[in-house]
Amino acid sequence: MWVKHSSSSVMGFCLNYLLQASNEDMSELEGGMINIIKVFHKYSGKKCKLKKTELKELINNEMSHFIMKIHENDVLDQLFMDLDQNRDLEIDFKEFIGLIAMVTSACHDLFNPK
Amino acid sequence: MWVKHSSSSVMGFCLNYLLQASNEDMSELEGGMINIIKVFHKYSGKKCKLKKTELKELINNEMSHFIMKIHENDVLDQLFMDLDQNRDLEIDFKEFIGLIAMVTSACHDLFNPK
Numbered sequence A, B: 001m002w003v004k005h006s007s008s009s010v011m012g013f014c015l016n017y018l019l020q021a022s023n024e025d026m027s028e029l030e031g032g033m034i035n036i037i038k039v040f041h042k043y044s045g046k047k048c049k050l051k052k053t054e055l056k057e058l059i060n061n062e063m064s065h066f067i068m069k070i071h072e073n074d075v076l077d078q079l080f081m082d083l084d085q086n087r088d089l090e091i092d093f094k095e096f097i098g099l100i101a102m103v104t105s106a107c108h109d110l111f112n113p114k
Helices: A008-012 A028-047 A052-062 A073-083 A093-111 B008-012 B028-047 B052-062 B073-083 B093-111
Strands: none
Touching: A028 A052, A028 A093, A028 B028, A028 B052, A028 B093, A052 A073, A052 B028, A073 A093, A093 B028, A093 B093, B028 B052, B028 B093, B052 B073, B073 B093
């Protein structure tokens, strides 16, 4: 089960000088986290939310090694419904990062069977 | 609220040819996701779980642009308690990716205030 609330102790940490850090300063982990934000915005644009077609494009273009390409609408509809937790018919960043966390975790388990 | 269960429709997707894909083939997003797994294992070693000291080391070494360095034990204890959802006194990958998702989401909100 993911951490379902933004725990105050973690959020208590101030985001440390993020605005001054340039890409070169960042660790591989931080760079990976920024990449996730960048790719989301590549497809969401300024509205910061993905429509169904944008989610499909993102998955098919950027996650093809991890998820089979989506062709059938019913597969897309089911995935979209699973991710759209607040039922606003769009995927916001919090809902998107839930997909990333789940797929990354599945990849981890693939390489490290219990 | 993150997607709290590994929804069957997403998990229904088979992890597509992951084992043959080399780093160069991967997209920036996929590379970022693999980096998250790599960094976790850099500190967890083969046991695939982080002890409290390993979690502190990872955060202080790899997330210093996103989270203030941890010095006080009470801060570490609180964070550890928040993340250790199954109370086994270690942080597994699923619990770790919850931290990554939360911090990445906070970074996203920092750049995109609603």
